[in-house]
Amino acid sequence: MKSLINTLDFSVKEQDELLALANRMAASPKDYNELLKGRIMASLFFEPSTRTRLSFESAMLRLGGRVIGFSDGSLSSTAKGESLSDTIRMVSHYADCIVIRHSKEGAAQVAQTHASVPVINAGDGGREHPTQTLTDLMTILKVKNRLDNLTVGCVGDLKFGRTVHSLVKNIGRYPGVRFLFVSPGELRIPAFLRTYLDELRIPYEESSHMEAALGLMDVLYMTRVQRERFFNEEEYIRLKDMFILNSQKLENAGKELAILHPLPRVNEIAYDVDDDPRAVYFDQAGYGVFARMALLAWLLDGKELG
Amino acid sequence: MAGQRLVNSIEKGIVIDHIQAGMGIKLFRYLNLDKAGFTVVMIMNAASKRMGRKDIIKIQDITDLDYTVIGLIDHRATISVIDGGKIIAKKPLTLPSTVQNVLYCKNPRCVTATEKQMPHIFRLQNAGERIYKCAYCEEYVNGFEL
Numbered sequence: 087m088k089s090l091i092n093t094l095d096f097s098v099k100e101q102d103e104l105l106a107l108a109n110r111m112a113a114s115p116k117d118y119n120e121l122l123k124g125r126i127m128a129s130l131f132f133e134p135s136t137r138t139r140l141s142f143e144s145a146m147l148r149l150g151g152r153v154i155g156f157s158d159g160s161l162s163s164t165a166k167g168e169s170l171s172d173t174i175r176m177v178s179h180y181a182d183c184i185v186i187r188h189s190k191e192g193a194a195q196v197a198q199t200h201a202s203v204p205v206i207n208a209g210d211g212g213r214e215h216p217t218q219t220l221t222d223l224m225t226i227l228k229v230k231n232r233l234d235n236l237t238v239g240c241v242g243d244l245k246f247g248r249t250v251h252s253l254v255k256n257i258g259r260y261p262g263v264r265f266l267f268v269s270p271g272e273l274r275i276p277a278f279l280r281t282y283l284d285e286l287r288i289p290y291e292e293s294s295h296m297e298a299a300l301g302l303m304d305v306l307y308m309t310r311v312q313r314e315r316f317f318n319e320e321e322y323i324r325l326k327d328m329f330i331l332n333s334q335k336l337e338n339a340g341k342e343l344a345i346l347h348p349l350p351r352v353n354e355i356a357y358d359v360d361d362d363p364r365a366v367y368f369d370q371a372g373y374g375v376f377a378r379m380a381l382l383a384w385l386l387d388g389k390e391l392g
Numbered sequence: 393m394a395g396q397r398l399v400n401s402i403e404k405g406i407v408i409d410h411i412q413a414g415m416g417i418k419l420f421r422y423l424n425l426d427k428a429g430f431t432v433v434m435i436m437n438a439a440s441k442r443m444g445r446k447d448i449i450k451i452q453d454i455t456d457l458d459y460t461v462i463g464l465i466d467h468r469a470t471i472s473v474i475d476g477g478k479i480i481a482k483k484p485l486t487l488p489s490t491v492q493n494v495l496y497c498k499n500p501r502c503v504t505a506t507e508k509q510m511p512h513i514f515r516l517q518n519a520g521e522r523i524y525k526c527a528y529c530e531e532y533v534n535g536f537e538l
Binding site: 169170171189190191192196210211212213276277278 | 499501502503504505506507508509510517518525526527528529530531532
């Protein structure tokens with residue numbers, strides 16, 4: 087029984103097939119609208135979400151399946167003190183797969199341990215967000231027509247930014263990829279990610295100057311400094327506005343740059359960037375439905391790959 | 393010297409010697425010897441020429457104990473397998489590749505902070521620096537902190 091907990095759970099070959107399926111689904115979604123008829127997806131969102139939750143639900147509905155679940159952990163029995171493992175054991179009897187978003191790091195892994203159906207990690211604390219990565223990769227592939235030989239710049243909160251952690255680990259597997267990390271010192275990439283890159287000899291540089299790095303990037307992955315990851319409000323306020331992308335700063339960037347953002351944004355991308363042809367973050371959000379459709383089809387049907 | 397005589401007196405079993413004084417009781421617990429159904433002796437603060445004071449654990453008649461955790465708790469300890477009153481093997485100490493409920497994750501964002509029934513599992517990341525990684529949140533812990 088396959089699940090998606092960590093972004094490296096799928097091999098590059100499997101992932102390439104999955105992305106190809108996502109592209110076929112994007113080209114002709116109606117061809118798949120009965121693929122998961124009669125199947126049920128449990129959507130357990132213990133932490134707030136708009137895009138991920140709605141795109142998962144949309145994906146399941148577009149495949150002909152149904153959805154049960156909650157979008158606020160305080161409305162579940164967790165509020166009564168039920169453990170996550172008990173919740174998962176129970177929901178395994180109600181659904182054919184479980185999509186879980188949780189504020190605690192490793193929560194999806196705990197869910198997988200106790201589930202008898204496939205589990206999909208829809209974000210666990212500051213650790214991983216593997217389905218966002220599938221979305222990001224689909225976007226990069228659409229815009230750049232390749233996932234190898236790219237200079238990927240990641241800007242903002244690289245410490246708690248789970249989307250960055252998953253993307254870096256994943257796309258770092260493709261040959262010729264290098265990273266430029268731009269963040270305040272307090273929010274630099276965590277030790278486990280540096281170790282990962284060092285062990286695989288994947289080149290990266292760290293800096294705190296966005297403008298100088300922009301001209302070197304093929305892909306710019308902007309992230310939000312997340313208030314919910316800070317225990318100290320003053321620390322959040324001090325760091326949240328350090329890197330703001332606007333059209334003036336983009337004058338230093340290449341004409342072929344692709345600007346991605348997992349969204350939601352607060353103010354780290356000025357609205358005047360939205361009309362720039364290099365900004366692809368709203369298309370990126372749309373691709374999330376097809377990436378998740380492909381994933382659900384693969385985990386629940388398994389016959390549509392290749 | 394009383395400790396040394398005790399080591400020599402074993403007919404068959406395992407002797408964990410040269411345990412840092414005070415660590416014996418910790419080791420005793422991690423090896424689950426408090427639940428053992430066989431004879432176990434623990435000596436605390438035995439005189440030692442090399443260490444001044446040391447702890448010793450003698451386990452009677454058992455030779456197949458899983459003692460890998462000792463390498464993490466006290467890497468200077470020595471393990472001798474005794475048979476017929478003689479040392480027949482000295483077991484080298486290595487760091488265990490995985491430990492459960494030996495190291496504890498202190499990351500407040502880790503799922504183990506709220507799921508109290510979950511075991512704390514750590515995997516060896518860097519043997520040279522004795523670095524372990526939480527199996528859930530990937531937080532690093534130095535084995536020396538134990």
